[in-house]
Amino acid sequence: MLDDFFIRALIAGIGISLVTGPLGCFVVWRRLSFFAGTLAHSALLGVTMALFFEINIAFSVFVISAVLAILLLQLQKKTNLPNDALLGLLAHSSLAVGLVVIGFLTSIRFDVMALLFGDILAVNQNDLLVIWLGGGLILIVLKLIWKPLFASTVNYELSEAEGMKPDKFNAIFTILTAALIAISIKIVGLLLITGMLIIPAATARNVSNNPKQMVIFSVIFGLISVLAGLFTSLKINSASGPSIITATLLLFILSLIKFKKVSDLKK
Amino acid sequence: MENKNKKILLKVENASYYINDKALIKEVSLEIKQGEIVTLIGPNGSGKSTTAKIALGIYKKIEGRVRRFTERIGYVPQKVSVDWTLPIRVIDFMSLTEDLKNDQINVALNLTGVDHLKNKSLSNLSGGEFQRVLIARAIAKKPELLVLDEPVQGVDFKGEIALYELIKKISEKLNCGILLISHDLHVVMSATDFVICLNGHVCCSGKPHSVVKDQKYKDLFGDKASNILSLYEHEHDHSHSADGSIDPKK
Numbered sequence: 032m033l034d035d036f037f038i039r040a041l042i043a044g045i046g047i048s049l050v051t052g053p054l055g056c057f058v059v060w061r062r063l064s065f066f067a068g069t070l071a072h073s074a075l076l077g078v079t080m081a082l083f084f085e086i087n088i089a090f091s092v093f094v095i096s097a098v099l100a101i102l103l104l105q106l107q108k109k110t111n112l113p114n115d116a117l118l119g120l121l122a123h124s125s126l127a128v129g130l131v132v133i134g135f136l137t138s139i140r141f142d143v144m145a146l147l148f149g150d151i152l153a154v155n156q157n158d159l160l161v162i163w164l165g166g167g168l169i170l171i172v173l174k175l176i177w178k179p180l181f182a183s184t185v186n187y188e189l190s191e192a193e194g195m196k197p198d199k200f201n202a203i204f205t206i207l208t209a210a211l212i213a214i215s216i217k218i219v220g221l222l223l224i225t226g227m228l229i230i231p232a233a234t235a236r237n238v239s240n241n242p243k244q245m246v247i248f249s250v251i252f253g254l255i256s257v258l259a260g261l262f263t264s265l266k267i268n269s270a271s272g273p274s275i276i277t278a279t280l281l282l283f284i285l286s287l288i289k290f291k292k293v294s295d296l297k298k
Numbered sequence: 299m300e301n302k303n304k305k306i307l308l309k310v311e312n313a314s315y316y317i318n319d320k321a322l323i324k325e326v327s328l329e330i331k332q333g334e335i336v337t338l339i340g341p342n343g344s345g346k347s348t349t350a351k352i353a354l355g356i357y358k359k360i361e362g363r364v365r366r367f368t369e370r371i372g373y374v375p376q377k378v379s380v381d382w383t384l385p386i387r388v389i390d391f392m393s394l395t396e397d398l399k400n401d402q403i404n405v406a407l408n409l410t411g412v413d414h415l416k417n418k419s420l421s422n423l424s425g426g427e428f429q430r431v432l433i434a435r436a437i438a439k440k441p442e443l444l445v446l447d448e449p450v451q452g453v454d455f456k457g458e459i460a461l462y463e464l465i466k467k468i469s470e471k472l473n474c475g476i477l478l479i480s481h482d483l484h485v486v487m488s489a490t491d492f493v494i495c496l497n498g499h500v501c502c503s504g505k506p507h508s509v510v511k512d513q514k515y516k517d518l519f520g521d522k523a524s525n526i527l528s529l530y531e532h533e534h535d536h537s538h539s540a541d542g543s544i545d546p547k548k
Contacts, residue, residue, distance in 0.1 A: 060384045062383070178395075182395050185394060186379075188373075189373055189375060190395060192354035192355065193395040236385065240387065
């Protein structure tokens with residue numbers, strides 16, 4: 032059954048949405064969507080590095096994103112530039128460098144579109160292994176650091192004062208985000224992975240009143256979007272990434288209607 | 299009650315903190331023991347909150363030395379900005395830094411008079427209600443050291459008195475040390491064991507009786523501030539419950 036490309040894509044997509052749900056909630060809560068986008072942009076450089084040195088793509092993307100995150104921290108300390116400017120600088124320069132390097136790799140047949148928007152045809156059994164093992168590991172770590180990470184998300188000073196060591200857990204969270212981007216590039220594509228992180232979480236925000244609920248809804252919405260997006264992609268031959276993200280958008284719009292009803296009831 | 303046998307919880311020695319070469323506080327020292335309430339007073343911008351944050355390890359790049367001898371710390375910051383993109387109820391907030399049992403949460407919320415808000419969203423609370431929740435959260439974990447930075451701001455007058463009495467009661471019941479920052483000189487002088495008067499540096503410090511007589515204190519707060527003790531030092535023959543009503547006998 033795993034021989035069928037569509038079944039493989041489904042298994043991969045389900046694996047990814049299980050991880051983007053909880054991680055996406057933290058990205059939304061901590062206002063890190065632009066940060067996640069920057070890491071995703073740098074993935075292009077990661078992929079070209081992988082091709083160049085003939086190493087595993089997920090591993091290479093992870094390394095480059097992690098390096099970028101460290102670089103960002105250093106720049107934040109040493110310059111007076113605002114955060115969004117630094118993020119923009121890193122996002123677009125790493126994207127540009129990645130594209131320039133691709134130009135040198137003329138010997139390798141390379142589908143840039145698949146990289147940007149995801150390609151379900153490209154998922155092989157090895158990728159499934161990376162997604163489920165990597166994703167499982169990310170979820171386990173997230174579960175372990177949930178309490179201090181959540182505390183520092185709510186209030187940095189409170190968590191620092193009461194011994195929760197927020198800096199340490201913020202750093203771990205950054206690494207988890209980089210890891211997630213690394214494993215999900217193939218399915219969703221680097222331009223759209225941020226959407227997969229943010230939109231289901233944003234949708235969940237509209238219909239939940241406590242953190243756990245938001246995480247659960249966010250996973251559910253992610254799953255529905257992946258299933259709907261992939262089936263659409265199969266039916267009308269659209270790119271998988273954009274189809275999935277379009278599905279998340281439709282759910283978001285639906286949640287707005289529900290949100291309005293709930294707030295009306297409150298009045 | 300011998301003071302000598304009590305465990306020291308916090309020791310700040312000659313701490314200075316600079317931002318862009320400007321000293322926010324200079325050579326501040328203080329010590330808090332079990333069951334002791336130490337209060338920081340001083341005008342706006344005198345470095346009270348800064349001192350508290352240094353004591354708590356929030357500001358790390360300091361000169362001098364800070365030692366904490368306990369990890370059980372409860373903190374009520376002066377300002378808390380919780381981001382409302384985060385859906386969070388009072389009950390979720392209560393166990394933010396420590397897992398609490400349901401009845402521990404109930405008891406603490408009951409003490410500060412806000413148990414009815416347990417399932418409400420934090421974003422729907424008024425300023426005073428939120429302040430009561432903050433205090434409840436800090437005491438629910440039964441800390442050894444409580445740091446309260448203007449804990450009753452925005453609380454109504456009746457509640458203010460009740461909350462200060464609650465704080466006093468808690469320090470006795472839990473035998474915890476308290477670092478209190480307050481603008482309310484009345485409270486400070488009647489409820490504290492030790493007063494530190496700050497103005498960038500330690501102006502004067504000591505027992506409330508001696509501080510009010512200090513010329514530096516008078517310079518800082520005016521002559522009227524010295525009369526506070528005679529006005530407010532009185533024996534309590536009753537106590538207040540958290541909603542402000544009077545319980546005739548303790």
